[in-house]
Amino acid sequence: xxxxxxxxxxxxxxxxxxxxxxxxxxxxxxxxxxxxxxxxxxxxxxxxxxxxxxxxxxxxxxxxxxxxxxxxxxxxxxxxxxxxxxxxxxxxxxxxxxxxxxxxxxxxxxxxxxxxxxxxx
Numbered sequence: 001x002x003x004x005x006x007x008x009x010x011x012x013x014x015x016x017x018x019x020x021x022x023x024x025x026x027x028x029x030x031x032x033x034x035x036x037x038x039x040x041x042x043x044x045x046x047x048x049x050x051x052x053x054x055x056x057x058x059x060x061x062x063x064x065x066x067x068x069x070x071x072x073x074x075x076x077x078x079x080x081x082x083x084x085x086x087x088x089x090x091x092x093x094x095x096x097x098x099x100x101x102x103x104x105x106x107x108x109x110x111x112x113x114x115x116x117x118x119x120x121x
Contacts, residue, residue: 001076001078016047018099023035032057036055046087050091054090054091064087089102
């Protein structure tokens with residue numbers, strides 16, 4: 001995976017996370033259930049699986065433990081970072097964090113500049 005591919009994947013995760021976060025804050029966690037990609041849940045995609053547990057009301061520590069087990073199986077450093085970002089995004093949604101904080105937190109795992117709309121009010 002080259003840097004461009006990594007950035008593309010990161011941006012997909014970021015954008016989807018922001019959309020899910022906004023929806024959850026507006027409509028509640030259960031509103032995310034229809035947005036889940038169940039085939040990705042079954043494939044143990046970290047973001048989708050973690051969100052499934054978030055929607056089910058699972059404790060944060062349990063979700064984190066499961067995700068870290070999946071992340072630790074990854075040998076590729078960039079994929080490991082992307083999976084970590086997915087876990088943090090799902091836990092941020094669970095915590096109801098402001099999307100600005102989520103953007104800065106997820107961005108802190110990369111060397112990319114902050115998204116241009118991060119501090120626009």
